[in-house]
Amino acid sequence: MNNVPKLPIGDWVESVEDWLTDHLGPLFDFIRAVIGGMVDGIEVALTAAPSLVLIVLIAALAYWIGKWKLAAFAVIGLLLIDNLGLWEPSMQSLALVLTASILSIVFGVPIGIACARSNAVRNTVTPILDFMQTMPAFVYLLPAVSFFSLGVVPGVIASIIFAIPPTIRLTNLGIRQVPGELTEAADAFGSSPAQKLFKLQLPIAMPTMMAGINQTIMLALSMVVISSMIGAQGVGAYVYRAVTQAKTGVGFEAGIAIVIMAILLDRLTQSAFKKK
Template identity: 85%
Template structure:
């Protein structure tokens, strides 16, 4: 005798419908804010002539890193422009930067709260496990239901997929601050805010930056998936190449994504090293 199937799917759809009916204005407001953020970044990145922006990013790479990074930035971005994928790459970059910024703004405070309160940490940890193990495609379904098609659900899905490393590593970095230093700060009469901003966060910064780096990389990995729900950019070229079996176009778009990924990875890794020097 088999047990009856739990109507889990029906429960989820009921919750989704209830949220849509009662929180529609809130979702519209979130859509407007995120849409404006992405649109502004995209307008900024695409309005600057490509060669000028390539030179600016090359100078930034040289200032943050070394001449090898600057050379890679120049050659890689010039190749993207030469392949005719500059506008699409900037659209994808605007999506990635928006998702990463939202993940950092939301994730770092949650990570701090987890480090300072075990109850919050024990509550948040299973949620993060769920977010990291659930297939990324599943996030697209509620995102589309709440925010319709376009770039906004792509950003929302990217935030859900990419935020866990920032939360986890912020929590880990603060908890790894030596207890002797924390006790010394307490002994000198430091307030909780002073202890956090002048002791714990500076010492935990390498761990926090590692989490931010991983968040940016995960956001970039959602570019192709987001194209399935209407997000424009390089991911749309990859998706179109897959559906039409055009290997050449897919390879060119993939190279553009790889170049952006390596560049973002190296820049975020070296920006903290630059501050320490």
Template identity: 80%
Template sequence: MNLPKIPLGSGVEWIENWLTTYFGTFFDIIHAIIGGMVGGIEAALIFLPSLILIALIAALAYWIGKWRMALFTIIGLLLIDNLGLWGPTMQSLALVLTASILAVLIGVPVGILCAQSNGVKNTVTPLLDFMQTMPAFVYLLPAVSFFSLGVVPGVIASIIFAIPPTIRLTNLGIRQVSEELVEAADAFGSTPTQKLIKLQLPIAMPTIMAGINQTIMLSLSMVVISSMIGAQGVGALVYRAVSQAKTGAGFEAGIAIVIIAILLDRLTQNALKPKQR
């Protein structure tokens, strides 16, 4: 029995064309905002000489972590500078930071809403499942349609791909707060806002930070994929090396991504350890 094919693909394309026609101005505004954020962060990173910025990041690594972390920061970033990849690395870092900041600004409030309402949680959870299981390359198609080629669609695709861990772990961290503590806060007359800010969020912060850490790592994993739609940086060098079969150049660019990934991972993992102690 041959059933007629459901016109799912054509329906998605119709929705895409409708959104492009009637919300083009809105997408232009989003494009300008995100493009300005990436440009501003990139300008701030490139404004200082590389050695001064390396010293500042190493000092931050020493303050957050230990001397071993500061030593790795110095050696790793000096290696990136020596390989002539400092500019592209800062471009990629600006993309990752922009995507991560926007993902956190959206994901944490949504996670709080999920923790406070089972209805919101049951609605959002299937969307998160869809976002995490859909191949990342698929996000590039509507991003390019709405925002053209360049760094902005790369940021949008990175946000969609990387935001689920922040939402999930924010919801989980708040829900794991002891009911006895919540009841005690209610008994002392705390408002919902006071209970959230002074009790639930501080206790849930390690779990929330784990979600933010995963979001940053997933954003970084989109660097190479975003280069396929015009995003510059180290990802573009990797993509060019793959297309031209240049193993050495691809290895050098890959090392730069690994160093940045380890650095961001350790910084976010150790951000709250002093406060916990």
């Protein structure tokens, strides 16, 4: 094997990257502006009111869609984040997570529907999803920085690539698990493809789809620390600085904030889906 020349895969990838940078620069600028505007808008909405006001609102939402135990956890957990002085960084991270999750859902659900409707689309998309889920997340940061520079936008892009597969896979799975007798009955009654999709398949597939969306949100949150390596602000930056400076206490405090947000988002989404 030593006599077999090495395939220049790295050179090919860099050539494609250079071509995209040279020819699609305006498109990347537009994407950067849109995503940056979304993150900034969500961050402004989260930080416009005092922290106690937002805590009360989140607790009320938790009580409405869940139980008093969830509301109590929201109050205690968010007050702890505020007490640790990590409220603003946590809201910056939450803005990144929500932006990545929203965009993953917006693009992932239609792709999942297309996979459910066509075996050819599914067979084409599945290997891409396998690649996206198994490739180390750090690798996504390299082209993201090349196309979108440093900051929160490449962090969102990397989070979308890493987090979108569960939404696509479970949307496809949920629709394919709809009993054939029901779809045949819908066809017999003259339902159009759109009516069959929105009135039959999506409602039945919703629990499975929501499980995928929940996983997407959790995966997006897991990218918070990694995104801080390329300039994304938030509580992940505290963890990254703590690691580089060997400050265990600071890292542990930031880790607690991430854990609280993860548990709260997970329980809120699960309770919302059950309520539906």
